[in-house]
Amino acid sequence: MTSKIYVDLHVIQSVPPSCLNRDDAGSPKQAVYGGARRARVSSQAWKRATRLAFRDELAIPQNKLGVRTTRISSLLADRLRERTKIDAEAAGRLSTALLHDLKISEGKNAGETAYLLFFGWAQLDAIVDLVAGQVDELVALAADALAKTVADLPVRETLAVGHPIDVALFGRMVADLSTLNVEAAAQVAHAISTHPAEIEFDYFTAVDDQPRPDREDVGASMIGTVEFTSATLYRYATVGMHQLRANLGGDDDAAVQALGAFIRAFAKSMPTGHQNTFAHRTIPSLVSAAVRQDQPVNLVSAFERPVRSQSGLVAESTVQLARELTKASKRWGATPALVATEYDRPDGSSPDTAEQLREAFGSPLGLDAVIRTVETDVRTRLREIAPR
Amino acid sequence: MTAEHTAISGWYLVLRLAGPLQSWGGHSQFNRRDTQAEPTKSGIIGLLAAAQGRRRHDPIEDLLGLSFGVRTDQPGSMLRDYHTVSDLRGRPLLSATVNAKRTQKTTSPPKLTHVTRRFYLQDAVFVAAVNGPRELLESLRDALYGPAFPLFLGRRACPPTQPLLLSPSDDNPQTLWPGTSLLDVLRQVPWQAGEAHRRDRDGHRRTTLPVTIDDPSGDDIRADVPVTFDPHHRDFTSRRIRQEWVVLDDDTSSTREDDHDPFALLGGDR
Numbered sequence: 001m002t003s004k005i006y007v008d009l010h011v012i013q014s015v016p017p018s019c020l021n022r023d024d025a026g027s028p029k030q031a032v033y034g035g036a037r038r039a040r041v042s043s044q045a046w047k048r049a050t051r052l053a054f055r056d057e058l059a060i061p062q063n064k065l066g067v068r069t070t071r072i073s074s075l076l077a078d079r080l081r082e083r084t085k086i087d088a089e090a091a092g093r094l095s096t097a098l099l100h101d102l103k104i105s106e107g108k109n110a111g112e113t114a115y116l117l118f119f120g121w122a123q124l125d126a127i128v129d130l131v132a133g134q135v136d137e138l139v140a141l142a143a144d145a146l147a148k149t150v151a152d153l154p155v156r157e158t159l160a161v162g163h164p165i166d167v168a169l170f171g172r173m174v175a176d177l178s179t180l181n182v183e184a185a186a187q188v189a190h191a192i193s194t195h196p197a198e199i200e201f202d203y204f205t206a207v208d209d210q211p212r213p214d215r216e217d218v219g220a221s222m223i224g225t226v227e228f229t230s231a232t233l234y235r236y237a238t239v240g241m242h243q244l245r246a247n248l249g250g251d252d253d254a255a256v257q258a259l260g261a262f263i264r265a266f267a268k269s270m271p272t273g274h275q276n277t278f279a280h281r282t283i284p285s286l287v288s289a290a291v292r293q294d295q296p297v298n299l300v301s302a303f304e305r306p307v308r309s310q311s312g313l314v315a316e317s318t319v320q321l322a323r324e325l326t327k328a329s330k331r332w333g334a335t336p337a338l339v340a341t342e343y344d345r346p347d348g349s350s351p352d353t354a355e356q357l358r359e360a361f362g363s364p365l366g367l368d369a370v371i372r373t374v375e376t377d378v379r380t381r382l383r384e385i386a387p388r
Numbered sequence: 389m390t391a392e393h394t395a396i397s398g399w400y401l402v403l404r405l406a407g408p409l410q411s412w413g414g415h416s417q418f419n420r421r422d423t424q425a426e427p428t429k430s431g432i433i434g435l436l437a438a439a440q441g442r443r444r445h446d447p448i449e450d451l452l453g454l455s456f457g458v459r460t461d462q463p464g465s466m467l468r469d470y471h472t473v474s475d476l477r478g479r480p481l482l483s484a485t486v487n488a489k490r491t492q493k494t495t496s497p498p499k500l501t502h503v504t505r506r507f508y509l510q511d512a513v514f515v516a517a518v519n520g521p522r523e524l525l526e527s528l529r530d531a532l533y534g535p536a537f538p539l540f541l542g543r544r545a546c547p548p549t550q551p552l553l554l555s556p557s558d559d560n561p562q563t564l565w566p567g568t569s570l571l572d573v574l575r576q577v578p579w580q581a582g583e584a585h586r587r588d589r590d591g592h593r594r595t596t597l598p599v600t601i602d603d604p605s606g607d608d609i610r611a612d613v614p615v616t617f618d619p620h621h622r623d624f625t626s627r628r629i630r631q632e633w634v635v636l637d638d639d640t641s642s643t644r645e646d647d648h649d650p651f652a653l654l655g656g657d658r
Contacts, residue, residue: 004534004535004536006538022470023469023470024470024503029469029470031408031409031467031508031510031511032464032465032467032510032511033408033510033511034511034582034583034584035511035582035583035584035585035587035588036584038408042469042471042545043544043545044471044545108482108492109482109492173619178444178445178618178619181444181619183443183537184544187538187540187544187545187547188545189408189545189546189547190408190409190545190546192408236547238538238547240536240537240538242536243537293534294533294534295532295533295534295535295539295552296535296538296539296547297550298407298547298548298549298550299549300407300408300549301406301549301550304549304582304583305582305583305584328550331551332550332551332561333561334550
């Protein structure tokens with residue numbers, strides 16, 4: 001019996017004229033696929049949007065999330081002061097001594113690490129727990145004695161367990177101390193348009209509301225262009241549930257909750273580039289989750305032959321995606337264990353098309369139902385495979 | 389297949405490496421992350437090791453003995469991705485200069501973003517053949533059907549499209565390829581280019597594809613053999629290679645009716 005569980009997410013989402021993710025020339029990012037130029041949104045742009053959605057839209061409390069910063073030492077000092085009322089200087093000394101064991105290269109600024117470290121707020125509190133009972137004795141010690149005493153405390157071990165869900169999903173790389181590395185459980189692909197996409201230029205002028213009275217009207221006081229594109233995007237991500245559970249200390253419930261949060265945040269988040277210019281926030285037209293016990297299957301090949309449609313790009317993209325999913329099952333034997341999908345049956349679709357969609361995606365569900373269905377299924381499967 | 393044939397020939401694992409983006413880094417340091425024009429040996433060994441669930445510090449000696457050849461079925465083109473890094477707290481980044489106390493100054497005027505450049509191959513398709521002991525190849529094949537880690541084409545954000553594994557038999561997708569050499573196998577595998585790339589070449593009955601294969605007496609060198617993936621001791625050594633061409637009969641060249649698209653003649657949508 002296989003010991004893997006992957007959850008593939010396929011999203012089709014249309015965005016109006018917009019510039020979600022741009023390059024150094026200000027153009028929306030692009031890529032060629034199947035010989036046709038496509039609009040592209042990089043994976044890192046959407047991962048950051050997903051991480052921010054954990055906080056802002058899902059309102060996941062801070063102690064369940066991570067923070068990515070060079071300032072672990074001063075954050076730890078702040079936490080020590082809040083908990084034990086020692087003064088700033090003593091908290092700084094204690095914090096430095098506690099983190100010395102990590103041997104993380106120091107940054108150019110005092111108290112900062114040389115690179116961004118991604119860790120959980122709850123992990124910081126757990127480090128404070130290690131010393132909270134004996135702070136007064138510790139701060140009274142001389143530097144050498146303090147270093148020796150705290151050297152025995154399991155600081156490293158504390159940072160290696162109890163990861164917040166964003167660290168567990170997106171991983172962490174610590175160059176100086178590989179025992180702190182966390183292998184990412186989620187893989188996110190660059191989103192690309194299902195169809196050939198054109199970049200357009202919006203020529204704009206801005207008029208001075210208070211022109212100089214001594215001059216004739218000169219017309220615009222400023223002119224410029226903003227580049228934009230509109231696209232129906234295919235977005236893909238996969239989550240290795242066996243990896244996610246291992247990252248979360250073998251806790252099935254925590255892994256299932258993190259998966260639910262990821263599906264919701266990935267589906268509902270949107271990069272904010274030029275957001276106020278284009279008001280581009282849309283919701284997906286299709287969110288399909290496939291639970292697999294064989295291998296992740298990226299269906300972007302459905303759009304290798306770009307969609308050209310008279311009847312709407314979403315409708316045609318949905319049908320092509322369904323065909324590719326069915327083909328993957330039939331021709332390559334890559335049949336998902338479960339598929340749950342939020343989608344609209346395209347208007348005016350023939351009974352054949354409707355049947356094709358149902359065969360691939362199942363009956364349409366709401367996003368909440370998709371998440372519940374997948375969570376229930378994955379929980380059962382996790383019980384059947386032993387943690388590694 | 390006769391027993392005699394089996395005895396003189398070897399077995400080969402054949403991978404199809406295709407997706408919108410791939411990136412096969414050679415020397416990737418600092419802010420510029422390059423890609424080579426074809427998959428590297430370290431990239432393929434990394435992919436096989438990831439499929440088996442090996443961690444970065446696990447030994448890979450058995451995989452280093454595999455010999456490797458790659459065919460460029462569709463070369464794709466280079467994509468430069470502009471990638472920025474900024475401080476989540478919205479603070480200015482630090483400058484290279486220090487003040488009298490030797491602490492680093494923040495950038496003035498404040499600079500909020502740091503730029504890195506990542507290079508990808510877009511719209512490329514490769515076929516890679518791997519040769520080694522049969523049991524090892526079979527265990528790798530099984531691992532690729534049920535990988536322990538999600539697989540990627542050189543960089544994590546580049547998942548492969550299916551089918552990743554090619555088989556000589558439609559009936560049994562799990563068979564290895566029989567052959568006498570890497571070159572022999574790379575001659576057998578049908579052309580994997582996409583529809584648009586084929587259409588550009590319509591009318592040609594044969595196609596010539598470049599291959600790069602391991603060859604101890606080859607006259608070219610690639611420094612892309614990993615010693616270990618352990619981040620503490622990451623190191624590469626070199627291998628000798630030979631570059632050749634294979635000529636394939638394109639028996640699949642499309643005769644199918646396309647959707648009517650008058651603009652295709654003008655190279656529309658390219």
